[in-house]
Ligand code: SRM
Ligand SMILES: Cc1cc2nc3c(=O)[nH]c(=O)nc-3n(C[C@H](O)[C@H](O)[C@H](O)COP(=O)(O)OP(=O)(O)OC[C@H]3O[C@@H](n4cnc5c(N)ncnc54)[C@H](O)[C@@H]3O)c2cc1C
């Protein structure tokens with residue numbers, strides 16, 4: 001017989017409880033949920049990423065509407081329960097719905113505490129608890145005016161960082177002398193403050209709010225010391241109170257929270273409570289890990305297994321502000337019976353402190369570098385005697401037992417029961433076995449099956465390392481890797497958004513995609529510049545200051561600051577006139593080394609930067625143009641002698657190579673692009689280890705691609721066979737354009753192809769004539785703007801400043 | 817020690833987010849102009865292996881060395897991040913658009 005289960009509140013705790021319950025006792029209950037918030041169960045923890053723009057609300061939903069339908073659960077959205085009748089066993093909502101229950105679960109969470117100062121109820125004063133608060137903040141942020149956040153704890157700082165990221169001028173007021181004083185010791189609090197101030201957030205500690213001023217609408221805040229801070233938005237994040245009013249009125253035992261036993265049962269045998277509103281063993285909780293434990297226990301009891309008990313454990317705290325690494329765990333107050341080990345690295349902004357009692361870890365604070373958090377947590381949980389490793393303890397796990405200093409090795413060395421995901425209490429062994437047993441290959445799969453990294457996400461890195469350890473080559477965590485420290489977006493997202501939003505300059509990309517730095521870094525700027533050159537060849541003005549020096553001055557920088565010059569030698573073919581011109585240039589400029597490169601041409605090394613334009617001028621007179629030996633662009637097309645000379649040659653491989661090089665030179669590509677054409681399968685031009693290669697055969701041209709012979713060695717894959725030279729050129733050009741449009745910056749063809757899939761590439765280039773022609777046309781269009789010899793441009797004066805010192809000063813004047 | 821201010825040109829001689837070199841008896845000095853129009857001068861010699869910092873990519877108040885990607889603070893001359901080392905910073909003055917750097921006059925005075 002089914003029983004009626006009614007749940008008040010649809011937050012993270014009961015959501016998790018239901019998952020367990022549906023697994024343990026499917027069909028046992030007819031479930032009805034009332035939720036004051038007019039929405040489904042979502043990941044409240046992730047509101048901060050929604051505020052900062054790193055996530056959308058849709059991405060943080062835990063149970064969508066379909067889930068409730070699938071499980072036959074009735075969810076009353078926007079219904080607040082206003083009364084519980086324990087005798088009749090009914091609950092009634094503010095919209096007048098009354099439902100009876102056999103068993104009732106109260107999960108009303110917490111309410112934010114509001115400082116009862118004058119003006120606290122004015123328009124513009126909000127708290128930070130649910131999606132409505134986030135939406136209110138986003139709206140206020142559009143003004144880009146001033147905001148004050150009261151409270152320098154976890155929530156307050158996440159709100160402040162989010163608002164600042166949205167362009168508001170934010171001041172944080174904190175009543176204690178240092179930030180996050182409940183989780184961090186003063187030293188770490190100080191580092192955190194410095195970091196946030198560095199991001200333009202103002203912080204005032206020891207600040208007592210006296211009143212919120214304004215005329216119906218917030219205009220500012222007045223402090224005890226008389227200071228007034230102007231603001232149009234005030235966010236109160238000064239703490240939470242378990243939401244117990246309903247339970248109290250119903251006459252349940254209530255202390256700070258709703259009092260429950262270790263099986264989550266309240267003083268009424270038909271009523272359970274869990275989540276932030278529940279008090280067990282005198283403790284109330286505000287982080288999800290213990291709440292999830294409550295959920296597990298409550299589900300067991302509701303399923304009829306009365307043996308489960310709730311056991312307290314410390315939960316590590318992390319701040320979800322991108323770029324700030326902090327970890328705190330347990331008890332780190334000073335005391336006579338305690339010892340501490342501290343490590344500081346001021347230049348790197350790292351601070352680590354481990355507090356010991358009787359040679360066992362009782363508390364840990366890590367700032368700036370938190371990779372060892374899981375390991376310290378493990379030692380603490382197991383109460384490991386650390387006297388053996390005291391000398392090196394603070395340096396972390398990698399230093400123990402002479403293991404190499406490699407994060408992978410550190411993760412590999414963790415015991416199977418080491419906790420990886422604090423929120424969901426998932427240990428390493430569980431993740432590794434789920435990956436292996438269920439054949440999981442993506443982070444999302446692992447999240448779905450184990451819950452690891454599915455809540456606050458701060459263990460994602462660790463989970464990915466475990467995936468790499470377990471899956472090896474098959475897993476590429478790059479799939480979700482941000483481009484660089486300036487953004488959280490990966491290359492693919494950035495490329496997609498550039499197109500979708502029509503962003504045509506680097507500042508526009510940085511503004512619209514909310515770059516975290518004012519003008520990027522040496523990693524993202526060259527990538528963005530390439531993406532824009534590729535997408536808008538006619539409109540985009542190449543930003544030379546975002547190019548690596550070699551591409552900026554069109555020569556290769558050498559270790560001593562001189563440059564090398566590699567002229568194009570089409571298909572590796574030269575003649576006496578060209579060689580003579582090279583010889584003359586070498587003599588005239590006293591060039592120290594002339595070398596034949598691995599790419600069938602000649603390299604002149606050791607040229608002073610100031611001499612470059614003159615060297616190019618002389619080479620240009622002999623008909624040379626830049627060989628772009630420095631470019632993320634077309635490099636060389638190597639050839640063999642082919643049918644003109646070779647007794648085995650089947651086609652004019654030299655001629656085809658030259659034709660390809662002449663057609664494609666000057667094009668920018670995500671990474672360098674090297675090709676070769678061999679006249680027969682003996683393959684003397686080594687075409688089968690190139691980005692794109694051609695093997696000529698009697699019946700035509702076999703096109704190869706995705707080879708590698710540098711850091712990796714990999715034979716090419718066959719794209720397909722075509723009959724004529726014209727077709728060969730069209731296919732090669734189309735393939736190149738597809739690669740140009742899709743690959744991540746610095747990704748060679750073989751890596752891109754592995755991601756996209758060989759079949760997909762074959763389908764688009766070999767089978768889909770329209771697609772191929774469209775790629776081909778786009779390449780041809782962009783060549784109109786790319787095929788300008790950079791050397792002759794500079795010989796005629798472009799970028800003169802690059803090659804000349806600005807001034808020469810301080811040398812003694814020649815005597816008159 | 818005495819410092820002497822030397823005119824080196826105009827701020828517009830340096831591209832935004834770029835650098836130019838000044839040759840001095842004490843070696844090359846790299847003069848940078850940031851996106852925010854601030855001007856900094858430091859030795860053109862990376863603390864790592866002597867790379868020419870003037871050839872690097874300029875971002876915020878830092879430059880990334882072209883040889884092995886150390887990032888150097890233009891304000892302090894110190895390597896940022898995990899790397900350790902520093903280059904000498906050189907005082908710069910902007911007067912209208914005109915730029916001056918200060919060099920120790922010792923060398924110059926010795927006739
Ligand atoms: C000059 C040359 C060596 C030589 O004396 O023969 C050379 C020189 C350099 N190679 Fe190379 N590579 C040269 C042929 C090759 C080849 C052989 C080839 O092209 O057939 C390869 C293997 C094929 C390949 O590209 O995979 C090769 C694989 C690399 C790699 C590894 C690339 C990879 O993704 O695996 C690098 C490092 C990189 O690009 O990050 C590299 C990087 C370099 C750099 C650019 C190092 C640097 O960043 O400063 C060297 C610049 C020297 C200069 O200033 O001229 N060089 N390099 C060759 C110039 C060919 C040309 O005419 O343009
Ligand atoms: C911005 C933010 C960031 C956070 N970051 C982290 C973090 O990084 N790590 C971490 O562990 N924790 C974090 N937390 C805390 C975590 O979100 C909470 O501990 C957790 O969501 C509490 O779950 P709960 O189910 O007890 O209550 P809640 O999720 O608050 O759910 C309670 C629900 O009950 C409803 N309700 C209340 N009264 C009634 C009623 N009478 N009738 C019907 N419905 C009612 C409410 O509308 C609410 O929807 C964060 C919280 C916030 C707000």
Ligand code: SF4
Nearest residue numbers: 558559597598710711
């Ligand atoms: S192999 Fe290439 S990168 Fe390595 S030293 Fe030789 S030229 Fe330089």
Ligand code: FES
Nearest residue numbers: 862865867881884
């Ligand atoms: S010389 Fe500058 S980073 Fe190596």
